[in-house]
Amino acid sequence: MVKLHFHPVWDSKLTKEQKDELVKILKSLSKPSGDLEAALVRGKYKKNGGLVATVLLLNGREKRLEIGRIKVQITDDKGVVVAEETFDPSLHLEPDTAQPWSFVFSKESVRIPNANPMIWKINLLINGQI
Structure with a gap:
């Protein structure tokens, strides 16, 4: 079973209710296939025109996963790219863990x-592969 892990900043800022909600979301997901996966928890546009995608990053591998430079793509339900940017979160995920980010x-x-955040999907591109 995939366990939920919180980055120290998240652990200190989330309420018990918010953590419980993330546990509930995690339980509703299927076990990761072995690669890094992301499940969109919440998406919204910012007042400055940017957007925020809160996800659960899932490591289904049997070994620790280092997440460095990664291209993240938000698409709509038809596969049209809503936003795309490269990030360097410098995170690590232990085997069979999920972490909100x-x-x-x-x-x-x-x-x-103006794409509806309720239909967004998230893709992680590692080495050019989704």
């Missing part, structure tokens, strides 16, 4: 400023 996209990386 937020990717904050700049205004310049947003291609569609």
Whole structure:
């Protein structure tokens, strides 16, 4: 079973109710296939024109996973790119763990400023592969 892990900053800022909600979301997901996966928890546009995607990063591998430079792509339900940006979160995920994280996209990386966040999907591109 995949366990939920919190980065120290998240652990100190989230309420018990918020943590419980993330546990509930994690339980509703299928076990990761072995690669790094992300499940979109919440998406929203920012007042400055950027957007925020809060996700659960999932490591289904049997070994620790280091997450360095990664391209993150938000698409709509038809596969049209809403936003795309490269991040360097410098995170590590232990085997069979999930960790909440937020990717904050700049205004310049947003291609569609009015797509419904309820239909967003998230893709992680590692070495050019989704």
